[in-house]
Amino acid sequence: MEKFGKSQAMKRSEDVRFLTGHGRYVDDIAPEGALHAYMFRSPVAHAVIGTLDVSAAREAEGVALVLTVDDLLAAGMDVRMAATVVPNRDGTQGADPERPVLARGRLRHVGEPVALIVAETMQQAKDAAELIELDYDELPAHVELCAGGETIHAEAPDNRAFDWGMGDEAATEEAFARAARVVRLEVGDNRVIVNAMEGRGCFAEWDGSRIHLAFNGQGVWDMKGELAQAMGLDEADVRITNPDVGGGFGMKAASYPEYFCVAQAARVLGRPVRWYSERTEGMLSDHAGRDLVTMAELAFDEGHRILGYRIHTICNLGAYNSGFGQPIQTLLFAKVLTGTYDIPTAWMRVEGIYTNTTQVDAYRGAGRPEAIYVIERVMDRAARDLGIDPIELRKINFVKEFPYTTVTGETYDVGDFPRVLDHAIADADVAGFAARRAASEAEGKLRGLGLCFYIESILGDPSEGVKVEFTEDGGARIYVGTQSNGQGHETVFAKFLSDHTGIPFDKIVFVQGDSDLIAQGGGTGGSRSVTTQANVTLTAVAAMVEGFSAFLAEEMGVEPGEVRFDDERFRAEGSNLTPTMLETAALAREKGREDLLTWSVRDKIQARSYPNGAHFAEIEIDRETGVAEVVKYTVVDDFGNLINPMLAEGQVHGGVAQGLGQALCEQTVFDEDGQLLSATFMDYALPRAYDMPWIKFDVEPVPSTGNPMGMKGCGEAGTVGALAAVSNAVQDALWPLGIRQVDMPFTPMRLWSLLGGAKQA
Ligand code: SMO
Incomplete structure (x- = not known):
């Protein structure tokens, strides 16, 4: 079976339906007369x-x-x-x-x-x-991101929902006390409105x-x-x-x-x-993303090695607690707090603040983009302050021995960060950047190069369900517990079953999203789907092979242990019968063995996976207009083994687009009365195809040990990497002008104002 199932760039079978207006969305199937x-x-x-x-x-x-x-x-x-x-x-x-x-x-x-x-x-x-x-x-409306103001809930008189912490505060203090250098940066992470295509x-x-x-x-x-x-x-x-x-x-x-x-x-x-929901209604009532500000500090020794990391984050919760967990912006944040670096001690303090604004909740990455944004911005700043190349500073501090347990208790099983970074340095032609910068300057434009080296921690619910049913028409149905939101599950999971059973892809019907049809499942979220659903499908296939083998042993007149499933057929020494899975199911049906026709399994993967990778963004800023354009974009990811590299790349493209949107144009504005001013697409700028750069994408896989396929989740990674890559590129472009701090979104207005100020200075 090894020759199947890996790295096949199969196109999505559902796209014909979607692209020709035949998708069946909730509003298409509402009952007649509703x-x-x-x-x-x-x-x-x-x-x-x-x-x-x-x-x-x-x-x-x-x-x-x-x-x-x-x-x-x-x-x-x-x-x-x-x-x-x-x-x-x-x-x-x-x-x-x-x-x-x-x-x-x-x-x-x-x-x-x-x-x-x-x-x-x-x-x-x-x-x-x-x-x-x-x-x-x-x-009075409380819209500022700070404690105090008019009380919103009696349970939190100063509008502070919580004040939690993680890590070792005293040890971190001590590390800072003996540091040769301390670098500080305040990092804002702007609120975004999600604006899914379908309300x-x-x-x-x-x-x-x-x-x-x-x-x-x-x-x-x-x-x-x-x-x-x-x-x-x-x-x-x-x-x-x-x-x-x-x-x-x-x-x-x-x-x-x-x-x-x-x-x-x-x-x-x-x-x-x-x-x-209508669009403006959604902008007012869909849970928003991000909206936090962090003071971050890194302590270094003489050799540019990190001694300690300390952050204080203030999160805007909106008006209520998240259903996923009150500190939604920093819950998974804690899991990748220290990024890809060997940091011996760290401390995070997080305050959550209620405001009279729409609730903030999980948004693509749910805490991990937020954490990586902070560490990668402050690492870049540290390189500038310490007078060392940002790539070099990262390499000095990378985790190099695995498994590695972070100060927040995550164990990164495998990885090879220098190899991934070197691949990206080559793909991004970092060596040629100085010449490209000079060329931009000759045209009166500022050019900057920014790196983000991210890591994610993948796993919402580790368990997942599947049901495989052999149908009377000679095919099979796969019922999955995950839920496609447009990522291509219908293709990926049917193909996966096909590859591991030999059942032809076009004989498999994919079913999802009905609590009456399978007993339990986990849905889509946290980049979990492919690792969990593939794992439980393998478990179901193993059960099918075992059950069918025992059944066929009788038919073949051999001992159960002598039947093997090999190259899409069951075989046994001394028997001419070599039935396929579908033929075996048909035979079982003929013999009244209904028990062999439905396989329901629930299984869990044992450990998280840690996708990681390097994003290099190159941006050009027009001094006259303040427009920042991403002119070159390179991604090298370690997603472990991929079962469909084309769809994984598509996930990265979409993720990068969402990151660029937040970094360059998406700005959520409330006035002092708590009225949302950016409540239509006239006022809220989503990125368009025109704003997207060509993305050079490649992978440098180090298979995960956390699941049998060696996969690492890939659904959110693009967003995680994009924010800091673009921000560091903008910072790089502005640094020679003495501009030391600028926060997302890098709108023309914001950059033009800064550049005007710099000219006068
Ligand atoms: S933000 Mo996600 O885990 O659906």
Whole structure:
């Protein structure tokens, strides 16, 4: 089987469907005759609700139902959304205020759901929303990223949700005390609005005893438990489905208020109900990403070796705690705190701050881009301050012996950072940079080269489920527990099964996203899918081979141990029978062995994997306009073994695009009243194809020991590397002008202003 299954650049079979408008997204499959739901949202960032009068809306034409939090409570629903807290440094717990499904007494951000209106048509629902009378006493909005200000939750009077830490504070102090040099840098990580191509949406139907909620998520399993809890149903009476999904990026992994309300509306009305977010509505209510600021310090000895690392991070949580974990921006941050460097001691302190803004949550990388951004910016700054080449400084401090356990307790199993970096140095033609810079300068442009050497720590849920079913038509179905959001799972996992069983690819039907069809799974997130799903598929294949071998031994008249599966066929010495997997399944069906036709397996991989790599960005800045253009971009990744290098490269391209967007143009702006000023694509600049450079991509694999295929997750890596690579390139371009600090996004306005200032100086 070794000759199959690795490194095949098979094109995505689902793309024909997607590109010709035949994708089946949640809004395409809402039941005929479903009522339309519209969410009435808070118009202000902070207020105490006086009265909420929905009586006129209830009487409006076409309106079937209006739900407020009182209606949900009266129906016995649990309106508190799931959240977890972190222990504070002083041993107390982080604040644990309620996030209600619909506003309860207070309004805490613009766009917060207040009442759901359900009507025959969307226009009628929207018209009825105009009739809702919401009286409130407005409070000052707290939008600055600092403690203090008007209290948002009684549980956190100074708006500080938590103050946690990790590492060894005293040992780090001591390291700094004996350092030859200390380098400091404040690093801002701007808030981004995720803007998945497909907005959030759902529909729900109630058959009198069971609820079916379809939504465009990153998996069905968390929502199943949460909806059962909220609605007071047995989990067996909850079916959750995810159809085709047009991009999630962490944002769609959360459970959102609309889903609970729409499900309840369907139950109350006994009719299907649908809801779909509009773009501005999504910008106000989809969980945002990043939004933190870090003071970072590195202590060095005389030989430029790092003695200690210390950070103090302040995170904007928005108005509520994340459902994944209160310190969402720094939870996985801690796992790669020290990056690829051998740092003997480190300390991180993190404060979480509530503000009257949309909630911040997981976004492509969920903490790891944030951590790598900080360490790679401060490493670059350190090289400048110490007067040493940034590549050299990294090489001096790289972890070189594996396995290596970091100060935060992660064990990097394998890696070869110098080899990966050298490959990237060659691919990026670093040696030719000085000449390219001179050429740019001759045209009056500034040119900079920036490096980011990242590492990730991959694994959300280590366990995954799969079911393989042999069907009467002579083919097979694979049911996966992961969930494609557009990454190509349909191709990858069907092909993987095909390669390991010899079942022809076109005889395999791929099924995902239905909690009724397989018992459990983990969904997509944290770059976990390929490692976990491939692993459990191998486990299922092993079970099938064993089961079929025992069955065939009888048919062949040999001992069970004598049957082997080899080169797509079962064989045994002394038998002319050499059936394929599909032929064996057909034979089993003929003999009434139904037990051999369905294989359900749940298995977990043993350890995390640590993808790593080097990104080199080269940018040119036009002094007259302040426009920064990425003119050259090089990536060399260690993703371990790849099962489809083409799709992995596609993941990197998309990831880099998201990183460049954050670095160059995406700017989320709230005014002092907490109104989102960048709430349309007129004001919020997403990168376009035109903004993307050509990316030179290659791999330098060091197979992981954490999973049987030796793979390392690749879904988020592009974003992790891009932020610091571009930022360090911009810093490199501006350094000769004496500009020492500039934060993302590097918009023309920001750079032009800085360059104007530099000219006058
Ligand atoms: S930010 Mo992701 O879906 O782990």
